[in-house]
Amino acid sequence: MNYNIALLPGDGIGPEIVEQAVKVLKAVGKKFNHTFEFKEALVGACAIDETGNPFPEETFKLCMDSDAVLFGAIGDPKYDNDPKATVRPEQGLLAMRKKLGLYANIRPVSTFKSLIHKSPLRQDLVEGADFVVIRELTGGIYFGEPRGRTEDQNKAYDTCTYTREEIQRITKLGFEYAAKRDKRLTVVDKANILATSRLWRETVQDMVPDYKDIEVDYMFVDNAAMQIIQWPKKFDVMVTENMFGDILSDEASVITGSLGLLPSASVGIHTSVFEPIHGSYPQATGKDIANPIATVLSAAMLLEVSLDLTEEARAIRDVVDKSMEAGIVTEDITDGQAYKTSEVGTWLAENI
Ligand code: IPM
Numbered sequence: 001m002n003y004n005i006a007l008l009p010g011d012g013i014g015p016e017i018v019e020q021a022v023k024v025l026k027a028v029g030k031k032f033n034h035t036f037e038f039k040e041a042l043v044g045a046c047a048i049d050e051t052g053n054p055f056p057e058e059t060f061k062l063c064m065d066s067d068a069v070l071f072g073a074i075g076d077p078k079y080d081n082d083p084k085a086t087v088r089p090e091q092g093l094l095a096m097r098k099k100l101g102l103y104a105n106i107r108p109v110s111t112f113k114s115l116i117h118k119s120p121l122r123q124d125l126v127e128g129a130d131f132v133v134i135r136e137l138t139g140g141i142y143f144g145e146p147r148g149r150t151e152d153q154n155k156a157y158d159t160c161t162y163t164r165e166e167i168q169r170i171t172k173l174g175f176e177y178a179a180k181r182d183k184r185l186t187v188v189d190k191a192n193i194l195a196t197s198r199l200w201r202e203t204v205q206d207m208v209p210d211y212k213d214i215e216v217d218y219m220f221v222d223n224a225a226m227q228i229i230q231w232p233k234k235f236d237v238m239v240t241e242n243m244f245g246d247i248l249s250d251e252a253s254v255i256t257g258s259l260g261l262l263p264s265a266s267v268g269i270h271t272s273v274f275e276p277i278h279g280s281y282p283q284a285t286g287k288d289i290a291n292p293i294a295t296v297l298s299a300a301m302l303l304e305v306s307l308d309l310t311e312e313a314r315a316i317r318d319v320v321d322k323s324m325e326a327g328i329v330t331e332d333i334t335d336g337q338a339y340k341t342s343e344v345g346t347w348l349a350e351n352i
């Protein structure tokens with residue numbers, strides 16, 4: 001088969017790590033008889049530098065015309081310390097989510113045996129933890145109106161809104177993931193305080209009868225934050241709104257000790273975007289030392305989620321496991337010999 005894949009390498013280490021994932025995808029294509037056509041476009045700080053827009057129209061069009069999008073990272077320190085900058089790389093990310101209708105961010109949280117000692121938690125607590133955080137990505141306080149400041153500049157406000165349809169759409173995905181896994185869904189909200197959370201809970205409760213084999217429980221977000229630390233193994237699929245999901249998905253990924261290895265998918269109405277959960281790591285840019293594994297595993301999610309190529313995705317996960325066993329890894333995850341970003345990518349491609 002023929003597939004069109006848009007590449008948005010972005011800023012910092014983005015281009016180096018995306019390059020490795022492309023090597024691996026090409027090897028998969030060869031082995032399984034697929035042709036992947038790659039086309040590249042700008043997003044983030046590099047797009048601002050060239051066009052003044054962090055998510056240019058051309059990039060949007062390319063994404064819309066593609067079967068899936070592989071994304072590196074965005075962000076540049078020159079914007080982080082300038083709260084008055086009117087155009088920011090992060091706006092590119094939000095524009096991409098909104099315009100492509102990327103309503104669900106999916107982050108699998110799993111541990112790697114060889115890295116478990118890097119977890120900030122006790123090993124027996126976290127070893128074997130395996131759950132998925134599903135975050136609503138185009139609603140809530142990130143996008144609600146009105147937002148801004150009063151005229152005297154002394155008061156600011158943001159608005160959190162959710163419609164029943166938005167809640168149904170993301171919850172349906174949560175149920176579907178749970179059905180494929182351990183059949184347990186945890187709905188995280190703040191229904192003791194927020195009106196949006198109460199609508200959320202009511203909407204989910206109305207859906208429960210349609211998913212009889214899924215066990216549903218409800219948890220307030222503060223409690224969920226605690227339980228992720230205390231009993232990470234108890235979760236299977238967690239579904240939550242945008243900002244709670246932003247916070248909990250970072251918390252959940254860091255307890256594995258493998259932040260640099262975790263992929264994510266943002267599932268969209270028009271097309272889906274796959275990206276490593278780590279950022280643009282500006283200190284490492286151009287040094288050929290960044291860990292490409294999270295991006296390579298994002299490519300595996302791309303094959304599985306967008307192109308329905310399950311066996312091909314498994315081949316990528318298998319070769320990643322093999323590379324870790326063989327010690328073909330970058331400096332961040334070894335105390336022994338460290339390989340370069342490009343060497344790890346080449347090894348993976350050659351051993352697929
Ligand atoms: C994320 C990031 C973004 C978010 C930022 C960079 C806008 O933290 O993807 O989780 O808050 O959604």
Ligand code: MG
Pocket residue numbers: 246247250
């Ligand atoms: Mg975040």
